[in-house]
Amino acid sequence: MTNRTPIAFVIAAVLSVLTTPLAAQIAPVPAPTAAQPVTPTPPPRETVTGDLAQERTSVIITTFATPAVTATPAGTTAVLGRQIAEVIAADLERSGLYAPRGPDGLRAISMGEVTAPAFAGWRGTGAESLVHGFVRADTAGNLTVGCYLYDMALGSELTRNGFVVQPRDWRRAAHRCADAIYSRLSGEAPFFDSRIAYIAETGPKDARIKRLAIMDSDGANHRFITNGQSIALTPRFSPDYSRIVYVSYAGQRVRVYVYDVGSGSQRIIYESSNTTFAPRWSPDGRFILFSMAAAGNTDIYRIPAAGGTPRRLTDGPGIEVGGSYSPDGTRIVFESDRSGAQQIYVMNADGSDQQRISFGGGRYATPEWSPRGDLIAFTRISGNFRIGVMTPSGGSERLLTDSWQDEAPTWAPNGRIIQFFRTTQGRDGRSQIFQVDLTGVNLRRLPTPVDGSDPSWGPVLP
Amino acid sequence: MGKLTQAMVMGMALVAVAGCSRNRAPAELPPVDESSYNTGTTSTGGVSNAVVPGSQQDFVASISSDTIYFDTDRYNVDDIDRAALASQAQWLARYPNVRITVEGHADERGTRDYNLALGERRANAARNYLASLGVDAARISVVSFGKERPIALGSDEASWAQNRRAVTVTVQ
Secondary structure, X not given: OOOOOOOHHHHHHXXXXXXXXXXXXXXXXXXXXXXXXXXOOOOOOOOOOOOOHHHOEEEEEOOOEOOOOOOOOOOOHHHHHHHHHHHHHHHHHHHOOEEEEOOOOOOOOOHHHHHOOOXXXXXXXXXXXXXXXXXXXXXXXXXXXXXXXXXXXXXXXXXXXXXXXOHHHHXXXXXXXXXXXXXXXXXOOOOOOEEEEEXXXXXXXXXXXXXXXXXXXXXXXXXXXXXXXXXXXXXXXXXXXXXXXXXXXXXXXXXXXXXXXXXXXXXXXXXXXXXXXXXXXXXXXXXXXXXXXXXXXXXXXXXEOOOOOOEEOOOOOOOEEEEEEOOOOOEEEEEEOOOXXXXXXXXXXXXXXXXXXXXXXXXXXXXXXXXXXXXXXXXXXXXXXXXXXXXXXXXXXXXXXXXXXXXXEEEOOOOOEEEEEEEOOOOOOOEEEEEEEOOOOOEEEOOOOOEEEEEEEEEEOO | OOOOOHHHHHHHHHHHHHOOOOOOOOOOOOOOOOOOOOOOOOOOOOOOOOOOOOOHHHHHHHOOOOEEEXXXXXXXXXXXXXXXHHHHHHHHHHOOOOEEEEEEEOOOOOOHHHHHHHHHHXXXXXXXXXXXXXXXXXXXXXXXXXXOOOOOOOOOHHHHHHHOEEEEEEEO
């Protein structure tokens, strides 16, 4: 899974295939005269706060057809057709906006129906949208996945997409299809085809083993990167996913490392006797922000990602820590206790023009700028720890969660969903990864093999 | 704990002079931190209970406390802390070749990065005071564990008070 398949550049080629030769080779099939009965969708596997089921758009997703059942290293095209539909349904469900139905309980479709759906038969379901698709293996060993979204009321195609992937990357094709559906129906930018770096936690509270780990946005393709011998903290994927910056206690010191995903090698970003921590990438991947404690005083620095001389951006006796770039790279939001308690400040990328933007009661920490640029997510500490958002000028504050300790928000690539980790009380307290959308209504736990913390959501995969 | 000798006398004298006020967390000393640096390298053949002069065991047995405690979000060294650090400095004066690490810790009710910075502040406060007592600063390294290594596991004020600490360990 470390070898990324360059999907994007082949899409245009596939589409041309789909629109002409493919259409030609699919013989029209008479529409079924009567719909098969549709069984109700089982309830979602994850907890949903509130019930938006009535307001969510119902989408039918059938098992993807295959022109010829073909064995691949990831299973037959028939099996993949079902699994791809399942991943798409799970993605749409997790978005909180849609109520997917299928592929369980729905009849299989023929190849001909992929481009000529039997609308009349499916209308009995009451669904508003219909997803069909196909999986085909070619002689070169690649999979072609075609993905079609239809409007049930209009009986017309809304979008079609084709993806060519290696069989082992079939989930990416499914996520891309789900992204295309989500974007077309919601008008929002895609986000499913993305990954998350986080810290996997095991063991007792006073000897916690904390390992760097990565996974797809739905928790699949999970992989541990560090072995747990040293505490690992606060990972961040580089914008191109080639590197991960994080904190390690290797050598019994606290230092920021850059881990190269392809080679598995890593290096310290700045050799110093001082503690370095809280690393963050610039949006273009050329710089890394980090915090450094010198003689007990922590300030924020910027260093070229390839190495070099750090430039100090804050200068004062308070704790200045963390930091998150605006998407255009011109501003940085960070936290400081210069006022006496943690609050949120913004400054220019060179450290000038520092201004406080949080003024509510309690403390404000861990600000993260949305990839859309319109909001800043944060942890608000006032009794409990809660996740909230405000505008970059500090206005329109809204709290999205309410639990004992929710911490460290990270944004989905489209800026509509926030992930964070939730810690429970006591000696057996757990840390788990949750996500919530900007309405604050759709709260879900993201399943991980063991406990998790410090999630960091990367951009949509290239 | 029949180990306090001259150091304790000195510490008590300091306390008496200063009249400390702050609510102290633990009445007893927490167990020695065995998590890092020092694995008690006192394998002395068959003599299992012997304490090697200059060792971590000797250090812990000879001082009034290896740990000082802090209030929420604070990192100032108060009079009780000074007494403990003075006893450490006295022992360190006897073993000028021993290096130490001061570990700074925070309670769980803070965000991760901030707690790392806070642990740094606390460890440095202890380091600075030891240096002011004549311990060569080059002998003292600091490391912050933030909220990563609590010693008390509860989620209550008493546990948090024990976890807001700076612990001195010898580097063997």
